[in-house]
Amino acid sequence: MWAAVFQTQTRFNKMPIMVDDVMRLLGSIAEERKMKAAVKHSGKGALITGAVAFIGGLVGGPPGIAAGGAVGGLLGAWMTSGQFKPIPQIIMELPPAEQQKLFNEVTAIVRHLEWTDAVQLTTLVMGSEALKQQLLALLVNYVTKELRAEVRYDD
Template identity: 75%
Template structure:
């Protein structure tokens, strides 16, 4: 019996919640925009030395603005657009294709009872969050 996308998302949410996974989406574009803007304004006000000072101040400000914005991975997963959820769904089905199960409750119990399956799914999930969402993953508090 095939799993539904919603069931796979709940399974991944359960796994990531159990490992207390959080992710910070890197917003480097916004940080670069701030750094460039402050450098430009510094150049207008202070000439070449103003560019140097503005670049340094803007870089620090941009880095500060984009750091530490962690969200729980389950929240991120549930906010994904349907096309991205479908992409994850296909990857999970490929991992679980060899299992013998009858419903979502049973497959969840099989996964939660197997450290090897959990590790495979978590590795896939971390890879997805890192590559597709350009986010940094953190475990625990």
């Protein structure tokens, strides 16, 4: 009888996972998929496009505006592209409030699991393709919607 009580007791005494542990879990998933993200600097690109189009208009009149807009658009796109950072790094650099938001979403997905520590939680999640896919979708959604970033997978 005491064994049954003890098992029931320990089943409900899950170790509270810390925000850092969940960020590391998400980082492991992102690292496995070699995910990177680039925050879109559309304002900078638009400013460059507009400036070059303006200069083109001053130099060449209406045809100069068209040519300047085209050149400025290409220049703006080139200058703002390629600024990708690994998602694990981005996750660890998030402000505490954003990490807490992600933490809450992750714990809603993994609440049914039984674990004793963060290492075991990571092992359970990494061993389940379904859980990894759920957390990957959550992470991609967060990065694209909340951070307004473009996600890329390097192979």
